Amino acid sequence: MRENVDEITLRLNSIQDLFSVPQPDPFVETVRFVPAIDIVKSRCELPGPWRKRRTRIVIYLPARHIEADLARKTRAAIQRYCTFQIWQNRNSAVVLKQDALRALIIGILFMASGLFLLGNVNALPTVLATFLSDGFNVAFWVILWRPVDFFLFDLSAFWREGRVYKQIMKAEVVLRPEEQPASHADAALPETS
Template sequence: MTVVTDRDAALYLTDIHNFFEAPSLDPFRGDSIEESGIDQLMDTMKARPRSAPPLERIVLHLLADQITPDLPQRLKAAIATYCDVQKRLSRQKVRETRIEGQRALRIGFIAWAVCLLLSTLSEQIFSHYTLQGRLFGEGFLIAGWVSLWRPAELLLYDWWPYAREMKLYEQIKAMAVEIRPRDTATVTPLPS
């Protein structure tokens, strides 16, 4: 569970390892968390309005027996490593999307040129003023522009989510980390 207060993101976990990997779902323990703490944090940050002030601190609530004096520093270093790896993967996805878009653009331009040629030919063969001439002429013209749809989508829009993820990982990496003992009353086992 993630709770956002002012500029803090509070995460309630039963195990520190669940910060990076999703816990196994155990209905008998009473936990209903289905994703890792970092994924919860990313989802929270993605859902925040862009006009909202940036989050500055991760407040991790853990069971008292799991907290050690060096845990905040170790977690901060682990978060930095994780965010660096995820940013590198997102940069790779941006590159892959652009390469795919360039390939699709070459194919799309060829298809567009062929359709434009077929449109012109059909209008000349059937005459622009007949039903068949308009049908084939306009149909080929529309098909040509549709062939450019995917390249435009790849080059203009599909890389945005990866670029946003890179910014979010940079923000998470810069956030301060605080660890507090979790009230054992918040971990409610199911009645027997």
């Protein structure tokens, strides 16, 4: 039976390359433009049938950089990183949720006052009454757009990102010695499996 694992392979010059921002050289074939953990995250964000039940992060390092307890230390570092990202993600969601709720309350108050005013436009000429009514409708939807957008679309993005970091936290971390000497680039592009 075939194992249902999404394997993400990284080739790094040192374990610090997992989190450090590289100085990319586009003239090198194995160039990396982002920290290697961002590559892991982007692979874990794949939707639908491409997502597997488990994730394995295989990191190839030069043999001289592999020490006895490095896999455990790497897993602990990934745990700390993901815990911080989840905390930061939650804080951002809370702040945006408060802003959206505030905008929703302002929108409801605007709607209530607008409905009260529109109930008394019968005394105005038809053109002016239509102008005020249509203008109010447009203004109302513009004011409510941000809270509606947040609750329908943005909030789910925060939930999805939290799930991705939880998946990375559960990932198996495997360190292997690089068979060939790594080039002078920061790290190789991820291999797909």
